[in-house]
Amino acid sequence: xxxxxxxxxxxxxxxxxxxxxxxxxxxxxxxxxxxxxxxxxxxxxxxxxxxxxxxxxxxxxxxxxxxxxxxxxxxxxxxxxxxxxxxxxxxxxxxxxxxxxxxxxxxxxxxxxxxxxxxxxxxxxxxxxxxxxxxxxxxxxxxxxxxxxxxxxxxxxxxxxxxxxxxxxxxxxxxxxxxxxxxxxxxxxxxxxxxxxxxxxxxxxxxxxxxxxxxxxxxxxxxxxxxxxxxxxxxxxxxxxxxxxxxxxxxxxxxxxxxxxxxxxxxxxxxxxxxxxxxxxxxx
Amino acid sequence: xxxxxxxxxxxxxxxxxxxxxxxxxxxxxxxxxxxxxxxxxxxxxxxxxxxxxxxxxxxxxxxxxxxxxxxxxxxxxxxxxxxxxxxxxxxxxxxxxxxxxxxxxxxxxxxxxxxxxxxxxxxxxxxxxxxxxxxxxxxxxxxxxxxxxxxxxxxxxxxxxxxxxxxxxxxxxxxxxxxxxxxxxxxxxxxxxxxxxxxxxxxxxxxxxxxxxxxxxxxxxxxxxxxxxxxxxxxxxxxxxxxxxxxxxxxxxxxxxxxxxxxxxxxxxxxxxxxxxxxxxxxx
Numbered sequence: 001x002x003x004x005x006x007x008x009x010x011x012x013x014x015x016x017x018x019x020x021x022x023x024x025x026x027x028x029x030x031x032x033x034x035x036x037x038x039x040x041x042x043x044x045x046x047x048x049x050x051x052x053x054x055x056x057x058x059x060x061x062x063x064x065x066x067x068x069x070x071x072x073x074x075x076x077x078x079x080x081x082x083x084x085x086x087x088x089x090x091x092x093x094x095x096x097x098x099x100x101x102x103x104x105x106x107x108x109x110x111x112x113x114x115x116x117x118x119x120x121x122x123x124x125x126x127x128x129x130x131x132x133x134x135x136x137x138x139x140x141x142x143x144x145x146x147x148x149x150x151x152x153x154x155x156x157x158x159x160x161x162x163x164x165x166x167x168x169x170x171x172x173x174x175x176x177x178x179x180x181x182x183x184x185x186x187x188x189x190x191x192x193x194x195x196x197x198x199x200x201x202x203x204x205x206x207x208x209x210x211x212x213x214x215x216x217x218x219x220x221x222x223x224x225x226x227x228x229x230x231x232x233x234x235x236x237x238x239x240x241x242x243x244x245x246x247x248x249x250x251x252x253x254x255x256x257x258x259x260x261x262x263x264x265x266x267x268x269x270x271x272x273x274x275x276x277x278x279x280x281x282x283x284x
Numbered sequence: 285x286x287x288x289x290x291x292x293x294x295x296x297x298x299x300x301x302x303x304x305x306x307x308x309x310x311x312x313x314x315x316x317x318x319x320x321x322x323x324x325x326x327x328x329x330x331x332x333x334x335x336x337x338x339x340x341x342x343x344x345x346x347x348x349x350x351x352x353x354x355x356x357x358x359x360x361x362x363x364x365x366x367x368x369x370x371x372x373x374x375x376x377x378x379x380x381x382x383x384x385x386x387x388x389x390x391x392x393x394x395x396x397x398x399x400x401x402x403x404x405x406x407x408x409x410x411x412x413x414x415x416x417x418x419x420x421x422x423x424x425x426x427x428x429x430x431x432x433x434x435x436x437x438x439x440x441x442x443x444x445x446x447x448x449x450x451x452x453x454x455x456x457x458x459x460x461x462x463x464x465x466x467x468x469x470x471x472x473x474x475x476x477x478x479x480x481x482x483x484x485x486x487x488x489x490x491x492x493x494x495x496x497x498x499x500x501x502x503x504x505x506x507x508x509x510x511x512x513x514x515x516x517x518x519x520x521x522x523x524x525x526x527x528x529x530x531x532x533x534x535x536x537x538x539x540x541x542x543x544x545x546x547x548x549x550x551x552x553x554x555x556x557x558x559x560x561x562x563x564x565x566x567x568x
Contacts, residue, residue: 165449165452169442171446171469172469184473185470187459187466187467188467189485193481197477198472
């Protein structure tokens, strides 16, 4: 039985919400966007049915989703933790404030999982972006023309091991490894700033290894609820990896969203970088 | 039997070599400094018997130590991984180049451990700075006037758990944790730059938690050979922790060098920051 209700897509920043919306539309489902004010891309939102929602207006979000006839909700896009003073709460939000407060007392993963439960208690079904649009996840194998070297694969696997070890602590989803040395670990700064740090350390002579070596490694946290906040790469990531002087990007296949796959592949080929998906079962 | 031979102290950057030299002198031992050109503090070196040594002149280092009558060698101070092109090798270094090359193919810990073995094969005894000067290690308890809050202790213990989890990978020795969230993990950038990153993320609104919360946590790696490269804090760390808007510093007692303890304590009191040593056996 075809699902006729639209998917309500809560849109954070960046291109991902639109990749997911387009993928849903291709499968014949309708969508209704709920872009978050201050986060979502205003120009791109305009192309879809939508209602803007301010941060902290949970009640409004529920009304918009119900008015649109939606039962399934997807949350996708980058989010910035809001300052409490920037939030104008509606009454429904105030009622659930203790739950939200508890949700905020932990890492991003903890936050999103608990926000998800709140929606489910209101009768919605939270779906992961990858359930609506599995084609946005990185496949196994090399995406473009460039192949990783044997040392790149060694570095990539060391990176995955570090990410797995940090998994229980809800920290980052990315590291940089060059010639068996972990040069950077991502936390609150995000992947782009971590890569800019590598570029700066190289300019300052703090990283001496020659350009064209080293790997950006990304994977989902082992404990992560995959419906929320999967790690991602996009054309900007390619540009920053090049600027950082690395050889390429390794992700665990099926765990990382690739925004604009064709653009990523073409940019990687042009920059002479590899982009590879490692199978989850790859032996160490 | 009192040891009459001087301790040869290979000096990297920063104030630690002189803390160790002074501690050795207080116990009645002589010292002979071998400051590394480009790293060690030229003004402070002048106060001690010394011979400058360029990076990569292992043969010269051995000759200097033997001429001084030293059998014990300590390596202490900050080091910057040299670029191969900056190194003028002497013949003895060229002979051991394959071993040095292998030493470089790993993290700092791996590097230092293997350089240590090379000295031991030449008949020297490598001592840890903490063996010569145990008083430079952070004790358990609060160093200054300010006490950590219950949440600070929770954050500190989360930080220690993250550091322990990353230990096998020879990554960083410091993290920043605020209200149960790991905001930064140190790798190649070092502690000062990690703290400057927290300050920048706060200025840019990427970290919204109010100033005066959060902990810099430092500990030795579980796999670390304690004769080399123990983590450290000093007056600069206090200034950067203040600038980052944190509440204080927690270290695992006995594992972290405190340079200029009195200056650190006074700076912390003035900045209204705590500095606390957690006993290794603290329950989680």
